[in-house]
């Protein structure tokens with residue numbers, strides 16, 4: 005069964021009097037443990053789509069199933085629980101919690117989703133911080149580390165609860181070129197290692213080259229799907 | 238819960254100055270309330286103590302109608318031997334009663350052989366009177382009480398009267414009084430003490446022995462017109478009053494009305510109104526504290542939520558339930574309240590310790606240099622702190638609720 009199943013989903017924003025049709029009926033499927041990118045010009049609906057998949061917003065119409073759950077049916081609390089359990093997020097602006105240290109930021113999602121004892125938590129956090137190369141900065145606060153380091157911590161935070169999918173909306177937009185590549189490659193290796201699907205959006209063509217499957221959006225519509233492993237269009 | 242507390246505290250530390258200012262405001266409010274309660278309470282209980290322990294007693298029993306006509310000190314409303322028997326049996330049965338003293342109050346003339354003036358006198362049993370009004374001995378300006386309050390043939394003169402008539406300790410005076418049947422009688426007394434006058438009814442009365450009073454008034458039976466009652470614990474006032482009223486209320490006079498009237502000191506002394514005023518002021522000060530806490534905590538929490546909209550969006554996105562977000566902000570407001578009230582209570586205790594080391598003195602009416610030793614009832618600290626903590630939590634409720642209802646997407650879009 006596919007991890008994400010979208011059938012004719014649409015999203016219309018009500019901005020005062022005007023209706024903005026950000027997404028106009030998309031259908032696609034994403035397999036577990038894939039590395040998928042959505043690309044497209046500004047305003048094409050990338051953020052809107054990722055928010056829908058991430059269960060942060062609800063489609064206006066259509067069917068959207070993530071990890072076997074019809075996300076439109078989730079209420080506020082259930083949605084939070086669902087996200088905590090199944091979805092990791094990496095944000096463009098990192099969005100680490102400023103009052104928590106690097107270690108505590110990674111620990112945070114585990115504390116919000118019950119079921120991990122102290123030893124399990126420590127093991128998970130240490131493994132991930134090791135993997136993203138932040139072991140020597142555990143005690144620092146977000147204000148004391150660089151943007152690239154913040155995004156590595158964010159990747160660790162997104163993965164700590166072993167989600168089925170990590171969503172990253174323009175995760176490299178605020179990073180310089182080399183750091184951007186490093187973060188994307190980090191995500192890629194994590195994907196291979198942990199069997200987690202990564203879905204990210206970008207309009208940086210160089211970054212797109214790292215994705216296995218690339219969807220192109222234009223004006224709220226899917227215009228192409230490219231599987232770079234097989235070369236399918 | 239631990240983690241919520243940790244994050245809430247870190248957030249408070251993040252805006253140190255604001256946290257400090259707000260909790261300082263709460264601290265000042267808590268101190269104002271606790272110090273006011275403590276000092277006014279000390280003043281109140283000292284004044285009540287002065288009034289009840291040096292003359293009134295906590296409760297008084299008379300024959301019905303006596304208090305209404307107390308200004309002319311009637312003698313036809315005396316309690317007879319049978320009445321006294323009944324009253325004493327009833328009083329002995331009450332555990333809360335420490336002591337009681339029968340009195341014969343009457344008005345007469347006092348002469349020093351040169352001048353004559355009016356005097357109000359209490360005929361008392363010295364042993365029982367000193368048990369019922371222990372502070373009476375403290376009112377001695379001259380003379381002493383080491384071998385009893387007074388003996389038959391002795392009179393305790395109120396200060397102003399003694400001064401005005403130039404009567405000295407050891408002088409001989411004559412008391413003349415009209416009896417119940419209208420005839421006049423006189424008796425000589427030696428002045429064995431001069432009493433400091435105190436404010437309130439009875440504060441300028443003289444004292445003689447009960448037997449002398451009966452002799453002057455030609456009362457042959459066992460009679461009295463007043464019982465002054467002292468309680469072990471003044472707080473039992475209401476309950477003892479009720480028990481006595483219940484026990485004695487069955488005794489009816491010829492008109493079918495209760496035979497005896499029972500008055501608490503509150504009904505007999507005008508100071509009760511001052512005590513009530515003090516209580517009112519305490520209430521107002523507490524209301525002000527509530528408003529200070531409410532406004533300042535609410536203000537800080539509204540700002541906190543406003544500043545952290547993006548953060549709220551993030552933690553909601555990564556799976557923090559609305560309930561946890563709510564408690565995060567509630568705990569933050571609650572911690573502010575706890576911080577303010579703990580520091581406030583500690584500083585108040587310190588201030589009161591200082592006041593006890595160097596007590597305040599004050600004058601009440603003609604009494605000079607009374608020592609005020611304020612104490613702080615632990616219960617009062619608990620109540621005030623609890624009030625502050627509850628109010629600060631309530632003040633955080635609206636901002637916290639607002640935070641918990643935010644949509645993560647909308648929240649994270651904020652700059």
Ligand SMILES: Nc1ncnc2c1ncn2[C@@H]1O[C@H](COP(=O)(O)OP(=O)(O)OP(=O)(O)O)[C@@H](O)[C@H]1O
Pocket residue numbers: 017018019024025026044045046047048049050051052053207
């Ligand atoms: N909350 C909103 N209210 C109204 N219109 C919105 C809202 N969010 C997005 N839109 C509109 O929906 C369309 C798609 O926006 P979206 O943010 O998904 O684009 P995007 O592909 O992420 O663009 P960018 O590359 O600039 O981030 C745009 O026209 C945008 O103006």
Ligand SMILES: [Mg+2]
Pocket residue numbers: 050051052173
């Ligand atoms: Mg976008």
